[in-house]
Amino acid sequence: MAMRHIVAMGGGGFLMEPETPALDDYALALTNKEHPRVCLLPTASGDADRVIDAFYSAFPRERALAMHLSLFRRQRGDLRRRLMDNDMIYVGGGNTANMLAVWRLHGMDEMLSDAWKAGVVIAGVSAGACSLFEGCITDSFGPGLAALEDGLGLLSGTFCPHYDGEVRRRPRYHQLVEEGLAGGLAADDGAAVHFVGQNLHKVVSSRSTALAYRVHRESGVHEESLDTHFLGASP
Secondary structure (H helix, E strand, O other): OOOOEEEEEOOOHHHHOOOOOHHHHHHHHOOOOOOOEEEEEOHHHOOOHHHHHHHHHHOOOOOOEEEEOOOOOOOOOOHHHHHHOOOEEEEOOOOHHHHHHHHHHHOHHHHHHHHHHOOOEEEEEOHHHHOOEEEEEEOOOOOOOEEEOOOOOOEEEEEEOOOOOOOOHHHHHHHHHHOOOOOEEEEOOOEEEEEEOOEEEEEEEOOOOOOEEEEEEOOOEEEEEOOOEEOOOOO
16 A cells, blocks of 8 residues: 555645745655655635746746646646646645535545545645545635535544634634534644644644644543644755
8 A cells, every 4th residue: 555645734835934845845755756746736726826826936846846737727638647647736725615616526536535545645735734634614604714524534533724823713613622523633824734644643843833733522622732843944
């Protein structure tokens, strides 16, 4: 069985931290390739030009062989072949619910799962990270934060990004877990959880103060900070 890696970022990466590429470098290193082929899925942003342009700026040819797959402006060719022919897939942020709906219309949900099982490294930030779990806390449905419970389920439990970056995230996640949402992991901006298979392997950060947490319900909601390795300027 191929080694399966997922790096789920609470926030950060090329769009949020263009001057601090530590999290992206960490994910790239998992490919074990000098010039890995990296594909951006910008679906959550509606394939926004600013996201795509920032991606290509962050991944020049000396760093990676970059490409993107657009579903709103459908590109020619076999989507499955184009997706599978990569060493890493980078799932961008935006609207989690909309992204999942579009993916399912095009069969991208199954393709992404197949790529992960085949050993392609999956990296996701914000909505891109949320989509990989069974559920999450999201602002997909309006200005408030709500539960979403139909993620891809590559990873069990739920995920909360931007844990320290948005003041409402922590209390709302606790409230939803108290009300019955499955517990899971939360990550600050600049923190990422690295899974090997479906097992949490390591927590890394691009900011010295960024952490990840395990949140669960047991006679109330409990939050446990996880050991986090600060990457500094590079992995």
